[in-house]
Amino acid sequence: MEKPRPRLATRLTDLFGIQRPILCGGLMWLATAEYVAAVVNAGAMGFITPRSYPDIDAFRDAVQRCRQMTGGKPFGVNLYISARPGENEKMKLFLDVLIEEGVRHVETAGYSPEALLPRLREAGCVVVHKVTTLRHAQKAAAAGVDAVVMIGSECGGHPGMGDIPAMLLAARALEALDIPVVVGGGIGSGRQIAAALALGADGVLIGSRMLVADEIWAHRAMKEYLVGLDETCTTTVLRSLKNTYRCLANETAAEVARLEAAGQSDYATLGPLVGGALQKEAYESGDWTKGVLSLGPAAAWCDRLEPAAAILDRLEADALAQLDAVARKRG
Ligand SMILES: Cc1cc2nc3c(=O)[nH]c(=O)nc-3n(C[C@H](O)[C@H](O)[C@H](O)COP(=O)(O)O)c2cc1C
Structure with a gap:
């Protein structure tokens, strides 16, 4: 077909x-x-x-x-x-x-x-x-x-x-x-x-x-935390290493920022905080204070836990509605 x-x-x-x-x-x-x-x-x-x-x-x-x-x-x-x-x-x-x-x-x-x-x-x-x-x-x-x-x-x-x-x-x-x-x-x-x-x-x-x-396997507590966030939820770290990284503004990101402000640029010190192992632990445990967790302010639209298909359906329906609204306004 x-x-x-x-x-x-x-x-x-x-x-x-x-x-x-x-x-x-x-x-x-x-x-x-x-x-x-x-x-x-x-x-x-x-x-x-x-x-x-x-x-x-x-x-x-x-x-x-x-x-x-x-x-x-x-x-x-x-x-x-x-x-x-x-x-x-x-x-x-x-x-x-x-x-x-x-x-x-x-x-x-x-x-x-x-x-x-x-x-x-x-x-x-x-x-x-x-x-x-x-x-x-x-x-x-x-x-x-x-x-x-x-x-x-x-x-x-x-x-x-x-x-x-x-x-x-x-x-x-x-x-x-x-x-x-x-x-x-x-x-x-x-x-x-x-x-x-x-x-x-x-x-x-x-x-x-x-x-x-x-279908995102991260712990439910992590996803429920994301539902409560708005567009101010992120920060950037590692700019001093010329490797800017936008992430959830949590305790670990604050610690990395503090170390960078103190002149620390050594991966041996920063690596364990920004590395993947801590991220994986955070997704497994749902403890959102742990790890430098990639995230952008679009998380503000994470309004409920639902299948990926439902998120994509809503995005497309809203896009179509918006395009129709513009077309109507312009006559
Ligand atoms: C949790 C998370 C993990 C990511 N991991 C990767 C990755 O492994 N490789 C990659 O190319 N981009 C990665 N990205 C970037 C995304 O593929 C995508 O470019 C980015 O999320 C788009 O911006 P948005 O978060 O504002 O939608 C990651 C983003 C997030 C939020």
């Missing part, structure tokens, strides 16, 4: 074969096979984070499970590329697994994906790269990525050093590039999706808004 044409069809929905112009970005520890399958089955695109799994076999198993759960729909893998080559030693294995297992949609982030592109291209993969500056978007487009996500300083995780908001970055990219442009960072509501489409963007990428999805 032929698929229905997406109600909000764009170059992004064509490129990824999805029903909604929404990418759900990789989430360290949390973008598991179960979560990605849920967003994919709901018509968006999701990306499994390989580093969330203890070893390569567990990652392969996750890809295979996701394939079963999605019944042939395309789903993606996130490849976070470090600027420190020593931290990318598992990349070849991740590529082997995703290509062997038939994954054809990849979200790259961090450092330039250029070195990975020949292999991804040869395997027929669609590659969307997340950037925080126009210059990096232009470089990625010239290197041959299929689409870029312009990640603004409002995003959860790594906003870069430029402090440039998502809408401004995306508008600049739309004027400079021919490939699809996606707005990422700070998006938590349908009216923002409508605004992104009105801007001319091909879609949005969201992270923080999805953290209260039922």
Whole structure:
């Protein structure tokens, strides 16, 4: 049977074969096979984070499970590329697994994906790269990525050093590039999706808004805490290390900020506070005071615990309603 044409069809929905112009970005520890399958089955695109799994076999198993759960729909893998080559030693294995297992949609982030592109291209993969500056978007487009996500300083995780908001970055990219442009960072509501489409963007990428999805395995207490937050809930740390990181404003983030203000720049001291082990513990225990936990102010729209499909339904319905309201107002 032929698929229905997406109600909000764009170059992004064509490129990824999805029903909604929404990418759900990789989430360290949390973008598991179960979560990605849920967003994919709901018509968006999701990306499994390989580093969330203890070893390569567990990652392969996750890809295979996701394939079963999605019944042939395309789903993606996130490849976070470090600027420190020593931290990318598992990349070849991740590529082997995703290509062997038939994954054809990849979200790259961090450092330039250029070195990975020949292999991804040869395997027929669609590659969307997340950037925080126009210059990096232009470089990625010239290197041959299929689409870029312009990640603004409002995003959860790594906003870069430029402090440039998502809408401004995306508008600049739309004027400079021919490939699809996606707005990422700070998006938590349908009216923002409508605004992104009105801007001319091909879609949005969201992270923080999805953290209260039922398929996110984090402890219920953590998710209930997120429901109570507003847009003032985040802070940034590690700017002194030129590695700005937007996260929940909790006790650990305050401690990191205190150490940075005292001139501490040594990873041996800061590493244990900002590292993944503490994050994982926090998601397991639900203790939101522990760890530097990636989060953006779009968490303000985390209003209830519900399936990913329900969140995506509401986002799309609100975007459509907003677009209709604008059309009516303009007669
Ligand atoms: C909890 C969490 C974990 C994240 N982990 C990753 C990751 O492992 N790799 C990556 O490329 N981006 C990661 N991100 C960034 C998201 O993929 C996405 O770019 C970001 O959340 C968009 O901004 P928003 O949170 O304002 O929607 C993470 C974000 C959050 C909130």
